[in-house]
Amino acid sequence: MTSLEDVSLQLNNKISSIKRSLQLKSMGNDPSLATMLQKIGLELAGIQNNLDTFQAQILRQQTEMKSLKDLKNSVQKNSEIAHHLLENIPAHLPKKAAMNSTADPQDDKVKWDPVQPLPEKKPAKPKHSVHEIEYLLMEEFNHVPGYMKGRMTYDQINAVIHELNAAVKAKYKILHQPLKAMANITRNQYNAFKQQETKETKGQYFFVEADIKDFTRLKVDKKLQGIFSILRHCHRLREVRGNHLVRYVLL
Structure with missing residues (x-):
């Protein structure tokens, strides 16, 4: 060139x-x-x-x-x-949906011998699984109105969800215990929890402000109430009021 x-x-x-x-x-x-x-x-x-x-x-x-x-x-x-x-990987990530453990014998991916009988499994002892609040996804957080979020961050809200789940687990661990095995203090807690239940909360998991104070390190203040508003907006909680008590029902 x-x-x-x-x-x-x-x-x-x-x-x-x-x-x-x-x-x-x-x-x-x-x-x-x-x-x-x-x-x-x-x-x-x-x-x-x-x-x-x-x-x-x-x-x-x-x-x-x-x-x-x-x-x-x-x-x-x-x-x-x-x-x-x-x-900036979030400290809490949403859990994967549990896969169905039952398999169709006609599925080609499952190999079994139709001649041999399937082994009998011993019935597992029933375990009480406690419903939990699902962590927020980043996409959900981004769609929350700015006046609701204020200065709160994605990680802060999921950290509160983690504490609330711990409170629900502790509460329903007591409710699932047999009465005969309870100490007096635990029995008093059990009776108090039962008195909080209503027709609207039957079969549902919920917590009240007293549970937050007893089982978490969270402060029940305006900031926490703001996070409750976000969780209601994102369909994680709903409120049931009655007898001067607010019950936060898990969805």
């Missing part, structure tokens, strides 16, 4: 040739000069063609450079986003 230095040298040589030709023209009206002028015109036309080719190449390279610069900026931006996500 011809370099700019070569082009400059070529142009200088052509210009010098033109100057010499013009000087010769002024010496007289020699008919031979007409032929030389025609030759000079052809050389100038060739130079113009070369300049047009170089200009087109420069424009093409400028376009490629702009595309590469845009690509570099895009890669850099994606890298910054990935780095930010890596450094």
